[in-house]
Amino acid sequence: MKKKYFFALLTLFLSVTMTAQIEQVTDINKTGDSGIGEPYAWNGVLYFEADAGDKVADELYVYDGDSAYLLADINVDTADNTPNSDPKYFIEFNGKLYFNANGGDYTGSDQELYETDGTTEGTKLTYDFNIAAKKAGNPMEFFIFNGKLNMDANNGAGTQIWSYDGENDPVKITNERDGGYFTPYSPMVDGEQVWLKGIASNSKYQLWKLTADTITAITDNNSASAYTGKGTPFNGGFIFAGSDEDKDTELWFSDGTAEGTSLLLDIDTASASKPEQFITYNDEVYFIASIDSKSQLWVSNATADGTQVVYFSTDTIDVNIDNLTLYDDKLFFTLTTQEAKTELWVFDGATSSKVSTIGASPKGFIEVDNLLFFIADGKLWCTEGYEDVTQMVDSLFEVTTEYASAADEYAIIGTKLYFTADDTSGYDDIYMIDASTIERKYTPIVLNDIKSLHVYNDEIYFEAEDQNNNIGDELYKQAIDGTISLVADINQDPDDSTPNSDPKYFIEFNGKLYFNANGGDYTGSDQELYETDGTTEGTKLTYDFNTAAKKAGNPVEFFIFDGKLNMDANDGAATQIWSYDGENDPIKITDERDGGYFTPYSPMVDGEQVWLKGIASNSKYQLWKLTTDTITAMTYNSSANAYTGKGTPFNGGFIFAGSDEEKDTELWYSDGTAEGTSLLLDIDTAAASKPEQFIEFNDKVYFIATINGISQVWESDATIEGTVATYIPEDTIDIDNLNIINNKVIFTAVDSTGYALYKLSSEGAEILARVGDSPEDFYEHDGLLFFVAGDSLWYTEGTVASTMAVPAELFEDGAVAQNVDGGEFVSIGTVLYFVAEADGLDVIASIDATDIERDPEASSIKENEVTAEAVLLFPMPTTGSITITADQSFSSYKVFDLSMKEVAASKLDNNTLNVSLKQGIYILQLQGTDSTISKKIIIK
Numbered sequence: 030m031k032k033k034y035f036f037a038l039l040t041l042f043l044s045v046t047m048t049a050q051i052e053q054v055t056d057i058n059k060t061g062d063s064g065i066g067e068p069y070a071w072n073g074v075l076y077f078e079a080d081a082g083d084k085v086a087d088e089l090y091v092y093d094g095d096s097a098y099l100l101a102d103i104n105v106d107t108a109d110n111t112p113n114s115d116p117k118y119f120i121e122f123n124g125k126l127y128f129n130a131n132g133g134d135y136t137g138s139d140q141e142l143y144e145t146d147g148t149t150e151g152t153k154l155t156y157d158f159n160i161a162a163k164k165a166g167n168p169m170e171f172f173i174f175n176g177k178l179n180m181d182a183n184n185g186a187g188t189q190i191w192s193y194d195g196e197n198d199p200v201k202i203t204n205e206r207d208g209g210y211f212t213p214y215s216p217m218v219d220g221e222q223v224w225l226k227g228i229a230s231n232s233k234y235q236l237w238k239l240t241a242d243t244i245t246a247i248t249d250n251n252s253a254s255a256y257t258g259k260g261t262p263f264n265g266g267f268i269f270a271g272s273d274e275d276k277d278t279e280l281w282f283s284d285g286t287a288e289g290t291s292l293l294l295d296i297d298t299a300s301a302s303k304p305e306q307f308i309t310y311n312d313e314v315y316f317i318a319s320i321d322s323k324s325q326l327w328v329s330n331a332t333a334d335g336t337q338v339v340y341f342s343t344d345t346i347d348v349n350i351d352n353l354t355l356y357d358d359k360l361f362f363t364l365t366t367q368e369a370k371t372e373l374w375v376f377d378g379a380t381s382s383k384v385s386t387i388g389a390s391p392k393g394f395i396e397v398d399n400l401l402f403f404i405a406d407g408k409l410w411c412t413e414g415y416e417d418v419t420q421m422v423d424s425l426f427e428v429t430t431e432y433a434s435a436a437d438e439y440a441i442i443g444t445k446l447y448f449t450a451d452d453t454s455g456y457d458d459i460y461m462i463d464a465s466t467i468e469r470k471y472t473p474i475v476l477n478d479i480k481s482l483h484v485y486n487d488e489i490y491f492e493a494e495d496q497n498n499n500i501g502d503e504l505y506k507q508a509i510d511g512t513i514s515l516v517a518d519i520n521q522d523p524d525d526s527t528p529n530s531d532p533k534y535f536i537e538f539n540g541k542l543y544f545n546a547n548g549g550d551y552t553g554s555d556q557e558l559y560e561t562d563g564t565t566e567g568t569k570l571t572y573d574f575n576t577a578a579k580k581a582g583n584p585v586e587f588f589i590f591d592g593k594l595n596m597d598a599n600d601g602a603a604t605q606i607w608s609y610d611g612e613n614d615p616i617k618i619t620d621e622r623d624g625g626y627f628t629p630y631s632p633m634v635d636g637e638q639v640w641l642k643g644i645a646s647n648s649k650y651q652l653w654k655l656t657t658d659t660i661t662a663m664t665y666n667s668s669a670n671a672y673t674g675k676g677t678p679f680n681g682g683f684i685f686a687g688s689d690e691e692k693d694t695e696l697w698y699s700d701g702t703a704e705g706t707s708l709l710l711d712i713d714t715a716a717a718s719k720p721e722q723f724i725e726f727n728d729k730v731y732f733i734a735t736i737n738g739i740s741q742v743w744e745s746d747a748t749i750e751g752t753v754a755t756y757i758p759e760d761t762i763d764i765d766n767l768n769i770i771n772n773k774v775i776f777t778a779v780d781s782t783g784y785a786l787y788k789l790s791s792e793g794a795e796i797l798a799r800v801g802d803s804p805e806d807f808y809e810h811d812g813l814l815f816f817v818a819g820d821s822l823w824y825t826e827g828t829v830a831s832t833m834a835v836p837a838e839l840f841e842d843g844a845v846a847q848n849v850d851g852g853e854f855v856s857i858g859t860v861l862y863f864v865a866e867a868d869g870l871d872v873i874a875s876i877d878a879t880d881i882e883r884d885p886e887a888s889s890i891k892e893n894e895v896t897a898e899a900v901l902l903f904p905m906p907t908t909g910s911i912t913i914t915a916d917q918s919f920s921s922y923k924v925f926d927l928s929m930k931e932v933a934a935s936k937l938d939n940n941t942l943n944v945s946l947k948q949g950i951y952i953l954q955l956q957g958t959d960s961t962i963s964k965k966i967i968i969k
Contacts, residue, residue: 050466051409051422053430054447055097055459057090058082062456065449068092068440069119071126072147075440075447075459076100078116087113089130089145089152092447092459101152103143106133116143120171122178123195127155129168140165142180142199156199158182158191172216174223175241181213188212190239203244206230213237219262222285224269226258234258236269238285247283247290250274261307261314268293268314268331270304278303280318282331293329294336296320306353310360311378311510315339317350317362324350326362326376340374340381342366354394356401357414358512363391371405373412373419378510384412385419393437398444398464399473407434409448409460411467418470422462432460472497474513476505479864479871482853483535485542486563489855489862489873490516492532496870502529504546504561504568507873509857516561517568522549532559536587538594539611543571545584555581558596558615572615575601588632590639591657597629604628606655619660622646629653635678638701640685642674650674652685654701663699663706666690677723679730684709684747686720694719696734698747709745710752710950712736722767724774731755731774731789733764740764742776742789750905753965754952756787756794757925768807770814771887773827777804784818786825786832791962797825798832808854810861811878812887817851822863822876826887835876845874900955906967911953913940915962919955924966926951944968 057063057079064087068077075092081099091100103114114130121127125144132138138157145152158166168191170181178193184201187209193199205211206228213227216239223239229246234254236247247267248255253276260269263282266289271281273292278301283290296302302318304327309315313335318327323344329336342348344367352363360376361384371391373384388406395402400411402422412419435450436457444465451457476493483490489507495515504516519530530546537543541560548554554573561568574582584598584607594609600617604626609615621627622644629643632655639655645662652663652672663683664671669692676685679698682705687697689708694717699706712718718734720743725731729744729751740763745752758764758778766777774789777800784804787794801819808815813824818834825832837847848866855862865874901914913919922942924933932951933944946968955962 050462051430051432052461053432053452053458054461055079055090055092057097057458058456063458065457065459066438067117067119068438068447068449068459069126070440070442070447071119071121073442074147075442076116076119076126076128076145077440077459078114080113084112086111087115089114089116091147094442097459100145100147101149103130103152104133104137106135106137108135109133109137115140118169118171120173120178122173122193125151125195127171127178131165134163139163140167142166142168142182142193156193158199159185161185170214170216172218172223174216174218174239179216179223183210190244203227203239205244206232215258217260217262217267219267224260224262224267226256236260236267236271236283236290238267238283245287247285247287248281249287252276257303257305259305259307261309263309263314263331266331268307268329272301277301280304280316280327280329280336293331294333296327296336306351308353308355308360310355315353315360315376317353323348324364326350326353326360326381340376352391352394352403354401356394356396357399358510359414361394361401361412361414363387375414384414385416387419388421393439395437395439395441395446397441397446399469400464400467402446402462402464404435404437404448409435409450409462411464413469413471415471422467430460435460474498474505474515475870476513476872477870478502479850479873480853481533481535482855482862482864482873483542484855484857485535485537487857488563489857490532490535490542490561491853491873492530493871494529501527502531504530504532504544506563509860513873515565516563517565519546519559519568520549520553522551522553524551525549525553531556534585534587536589536594538589538609541567541611543587543594547581550579555579556583557581558584558598558609572609574598574607574615577601586630586632586641588634588639590632590634590655595632595639606660619643619655621660622648631674633676633678633683635681635683640676640678640683642672652676652683652687652699652706654683654699661703663701663703664697665703668692673719675721675723677725677730679725679747682747684723684730684745688717693717696720696732696743696745696752709747710749712743712752722765724767724769726769726774727772731767733767733776740778742767742774742794749950750965750967754963756789757952757954757963758794766804766807766816768809768814770809770825771812771827775807775814775825775827788827793963795829797827797829800832801834806851806854808861810854810856811859812883813878813881815854815861817849820849820851821847822849824881826884828884828886831884831887835881839876839880840874845872849874900962900964902953902964902966906969908969909944909946911942911944911966913937913942913955915940917957919957919962921956923954923956924951925954 061082064080066078068075079090080087085102089101104112116128116130118129127144130143131140141157142155144155166182168180168182182191189201189211190203191199192202211227213225216223216225227237229235231251236256238245252274253272257270266284268282272278279295280293282293296318297320304316304318307316313328313330315328325338326340328339346367349365354361364372371389373387391405393404402411409422432450433453438449440447445463447461450460475496479493481492493505494502500518503518506516507513520528532544532546534545543560546559547556554570557573558571560571582598584596586597598607605617606619607615608618627643629641632639632641643653645651647667650670654661668690669688673686682700684698688694695711696709698709712734713736720732720734723732729746731744734743741754742756744755762778762780764778768775785799786797804818806817815824822835845865850864853864859878860875862875919937921936951966953964953966
């Protein structure tokens with residue numbers, strides 16, 4: 030039984046009972062403040078500075094998950110008045126943990142580089158940069174670059190960058206300001222370069238670029254510090270808060286050279302906008318800037334035109350935007366209003382909206398186990414990004430551990446978040462919350478059984494089943510950025526044992542998307558007509574054709590005609606064609622079989638008429654023609670279905686697979702009247718040729734027909750003389766998937782060797798490539814014909830060189846190339862979307878067709894072949910003597926009857942021949958030096 034759910038925005042609400050709780054995991058100093066600082070997680074253990082209140086002072090402690098204990102008393106200098114080692118700035122490198130610590134002001138090593146392997150014995154001095162008493166090397170600003178541990182340190186001559194390989198003594202790799210105080214900090218590693226802030230020869234802070242070989246000043250401002258230390262790498266360059274000679278801090282960009290570094294935009298022309306908190310999101314850089322003392326959210330693509338504000342508050346006085354954080358593929362930030370209220374906001378790439386009112390002074394935003402935690406009002410909060418799940422963690426369960434004020438000093442081990450906080454006595458220790466024990470109100474969408482893809486408003490709509498939320502097969506959509514959201518849970522019928530709405534048969538009409546869906550077998554609307562405008566609120570029942578419980582109108586065979594949406598639907602009395610104008614109730618426009626089951630399908634709109642298949646009064650399927658005023662049966666076969674549903678409009682009429690009274694399915698043609706509808710050609714006189722896969726090309730219709738159990742490719746111009754086989758295979762072969770690409774007729778065939786893709790040519794057919802098993806689901810996109818074969822995605826331009834499986838490296842995940850479900854192709858721009866399987870679940874995968882290298886032959890080289898149209902035979906019909914007119918000579922010929930039995934063959938002399946045959950239609954095959962031509966002949 031399916032529960033009823035309330036959903037908000039993109040995910041589903043679940044009633045839960047919280048079982049988590051905050052635990053105090055250390056109690057190091059029972060009589061005073063522990064002085065805990067900078068907890069750091071390494072190898073599943075917490076490392077931190079603490080003071081137990083004894084003579085050991087501030088030293089290196091660990092918490093191993095069970096207890097906290099002193100790992101090493103580093104500062105044992107008896108002459109040191111404050112014997113604290115103060116370990117800090119932890120960083121892992123080459124299997125060890127490095128940090129800054131003070132070994133003693135007199136007999137020790139002051140603040141120098143230390144290391145630990147997790148044992149007391151393995152905790153030791155790594156390098157003493159400045160060996161003078163009470164002089165510290167004070168290494169800080171650690172970063173890993175070029176395979177080494179790098180840091181800012183002072184050897185007594187100046188503060189420079191040093192590099193340590195893990196074995197030999199650190200090496201000084203910079204010597205700026207003539208060996209003086211370069212004082213570099215804020216390093217940002219960007220591939221093979223590092224952006225950082227350092228003092229230049231003019232004693233001002235500049236932006237520098239460090240590579241494996243050089244250090245280069247990118248800015249040069251003599252009157253002010255040109256770089257504030259706030260910025261981010263972007264597109265191979267660096268976007269940052271920089272200052273000009275007037276000390277005006279604005280938005281700057283550098284391409285990595287001094288010449289290519291300049292002011293990007295003066296955001297606040299009256300003052301300094303002071304850009305900060307740069308974050309790359311959706312291939313652009315977002316940041317906070319101020320105008321007239323009001324913070325605003327801005328975005329930039331590193332061009333002046335592409336730099337603009339995306340959100341600003343309408344408050345009239347100071348507004349503070351802060352804590353810009355990327356979470357759940359959206360940007361979150363805090364806003365303090367003029368009423369001094371603090372709010373959490375979200376920007377989804379298009380619009381900004383308020384999430385919730387939160388506590389004051391928010392800080393320390395950090396994601397753990399798909400939850401966003403932060404400190405506000407001195408308490409730990411968490412959010413899943415929505416208002417009703419943004420609250421203090423304490424409020425989620427019965428509090429068993431009291432703490433008065435939390436700090437944003439975090440460490441994460443698995444799903445556990447460790448943070449420091451003062452207890453009610455003001456003494457600090459480490460607390461922990463296991464994020465996995467917080468049951469979620471909003472569970473992630475994990476889909477399977479994806480099908481019925483349809484593009485609407487540049488988004489993909491489809492049916493799928495959410496593996497995490499028990500709501501059945503419902504309506505979802507995927508945005509271009511890959512974000513998937515539930516549009517609507519349509520079937521919420523509590524009495525429905527299989528509560529799936531199964532949305533399908535999507536069609537756009539008058540700006541909305543219409544489809545067939547099941548609102549519920551009992552309390553819902555069964556399979557009826559639904560619509561959506563892309564929103565949850567705008568997804569609703571359009572019309573219930575059959576209001577009886579467990580009875581479905583089941584609208585199908587949608588088509589747009591006469592400015593209306595038309596469909597096959599059943600109102601309980603019969604299945605007929607209904608028409609919907611987008612405003613009023615649908616109207617039944619047919620009433621065939623005296624109000625019985627007309628059951629029309631396979632509608633083909635052809636200008637001011639529609640060709641379709643429907644049941645006539647004789648209970649057999651016939652070909653019908655629908656106009657704006659009438660519906661008329663074109664065929665009438667009392668003993669068999671006269672129309673198979675396979676055909677195509679052609680030259681104002683309709684060419685199709687029809688059956689006579691003997692149930693022999695052959696090639697028929699209709700001029701749009703019952704009198705003008707008849708057998709065009711009995712292709713297989715011994716059996717049924719069953720024509721199918723009709724496709725118009727070059728003013729002819731190509732199709733597949735079968736003679737004596739062998740498929741052939743035929744063409745027709747709707748005349749007997751113009752209906753001829755264009756490819757007759759020599760071996761038993763199954764032809765399928767007739768398509769057109771780049772002015773070429775393409776099809777697949779399978780023989781004893783396997784599956785192959787062919788191109789129709791003057792020689793009959795040319796094999797393009799052997800392909801994977803069971804090729805199917807052909808789809809033309811951006812000049813390429815894509816298809817699925819052997820669970821892989823293939824493509825062709827119609828040439829040998831361009832027929833292949835799509836290279837795996839063109840997919841974001843190469844494995845997707847081998848797990849294509851097929852049959853679900855849609856496209857937006859040059860991007861092709863399809864259903865594939867990854868890790869046992871369906872996904873909507875994509876590939877940009879512009880990434881596929883094209884074969885020049887497909888577009889620049891035209892075939893230099895003699896075509897059947899260029900060969901003339903006369904007289905025709907003939908008694909047996911035939912003269913051939915063509916631009917080439919033919920050396921021999923063969924004649925076949927329509928069962929493809931050879932009845933004559935000989936050499937040719939001067940392109941003339943004489944045959945002695947019974948009256949009838951035959952196939953003449955002419956063999957030339959470079960080509961083979963097949964033509965139909967009529968013997969009278």
